[in-house]
Amino acid sequence: MASSNFIDYVKINVKSGSGGAGSLHFRREKHVEKGGPDGGDGGRGGHVILKGSSQLWTLLHLKYTKHIKAFDGKGGEGGRRTGAIGKDITLEVPLGTVARDAETGEQLFEITEDGQEIILLKGGRGGLGNDHFKSATNQTPQHAQRGEAGLESWVILELKVLADVGLVGFPNAGKSTLLAAVSAAKPEIADYPFTTLVPNLGVVAYRDYKSFVMADIPGIIEGASQGKGLGLRFLRHIERNSILLFLVPATSEDVNAEYETLLNELTIYNPSLLDKNRILAISKTDILSEEERNDLAKTIPAGIPHLFISSVTQEGIEQLKDRIWNAINNPLSA
Structure with a gap:
């Protein structure tokens, strides 16, 4: 997933199609001097639809694509013929996409399943059409309805990455290295902060x-919840993860303080x-002596499951997978 191609926020103007007008028409045939009303209904306007795609x-x-408009319905015709329905516009979006009203910020719905x-x-x-308005007292109604106008709105689409486990940690904590060690993902890895600029x-x-x-x-930094660093842009991706895996390197000056800072930002x-x-x-433990x-184990916060790992030597990786799998499938016992 190239950084230049990962877009998780767009604001678009959408407009549904207007309904077609009902027909004002009377039956006219040979040998029928005064045929009754037979105006058909107009077709409905096209919807704007979001569809999930895995x-x-x-x-x-x-x-x-800032402006998206569905097609208008066609007008009704004589002979009680209904006008054609306006073509719908279907926008495919990734799973985890949330639609919001751009003016109020209200969440409209979210797409979570393929299809x-x-x-x-x-x-x-x-x-x-005027066929609907005939009565015993009005057998030649000179009235048919106009089609209903389509709706128009500015909408925000936000993507929240769907994953079982979300890696949480400061920049350069070893998150990308861990992901590369346990999966086939190939995130950019380097020894400087903010190597990762998009979720992997x-x-x-x-x-x-x-x-x-x-x-x-x-990576999260202190003040991310107020928009510092990469800020709010990526914090929302953590909302969809069922488990949060906090990663703190063994090189940290104070593991407990770093964990508490991360927890506070969330x-x-x-x-x-x-x-x-x-x-x-606790990552990068291959550099520690016994x-x-x-000594480090004595500073670990009480009440939270923890373990020592090394993505380089694979120490603790299988135990970490076991812990994660158990938490996913037995959340109350985790």
């Missing part, structure tokens, strides 16, 4: 051909994130 990972295809379709804006109803997904193979999805979220952004299962992994490891 083949998409980004909103890039919508970045340069799921939800109408974003309904097309206008077609007008009734990796499918982690587990025992007996099982698997789960892990997401490497760009709490400020969205307190409900505290309800998710959390696992703490004595240093024992």
Whole structure:
């Protein structure tokens, strides 16, 4: 997933089609001097629809499409013929896409399943033909309805990455290295902060051909919940993860303080994130001596499952997979 191609936020103007007008028409045939009303109804306008696609990972295809309009319905005709329905416009989006009203910020709905379709804006109803307005006292109605106008709105589409496990940590904590070690993902890895500029997904193979999805979220810094660093742009991706894997390197000056800072940023952004299962992994432990490891273990926060890992030597990786798999499938026992 190239960084230049990962787009997780777009603002678009959408407009549904207007309904066709009902027909004002009277039956005219040879030998029928005064035929009754037979005006057909107008066709409804086209809907604007969002459809989930598991083949998409980004909103890039919508970045340069700011105005989207469905087609208008056709007018009714004589002989009680109904006008054609306006063509719908279907926009395919990645799973995890949330639609919001651009003015109020209200969440309209979210797309979470492949093939799921939800109408974003309904097309206008077609007008009734004059055939509907005949009565015993009005046998030649000179009236037919206009079609209902289509709706128009500015809509924000946000992508929240769908993954079982979200990696949470400061820049250069070893998240990309871990993802590369446990999956076939190939994130950019280097020894400087903010190497990861977009979320990376990796499918982690587990025992007996099982698997789960892990997401490497760009590094959080203190103040991210107020928009510092990469800020709010990527914090929303953590909302969809069922498990949060906190990664703190063994080289940290204070593992406990770093964990608490990360937890605080998530709490400020969205307190409900505290309800998710959390696992703490101390990375880069291959550089520690046995004595240093024992000293470090004494500083680990109480009450949170933790373990020591090394993506380089593979130490603790299988135990980490076991812990994650158990948390995914037995959340109450994690």
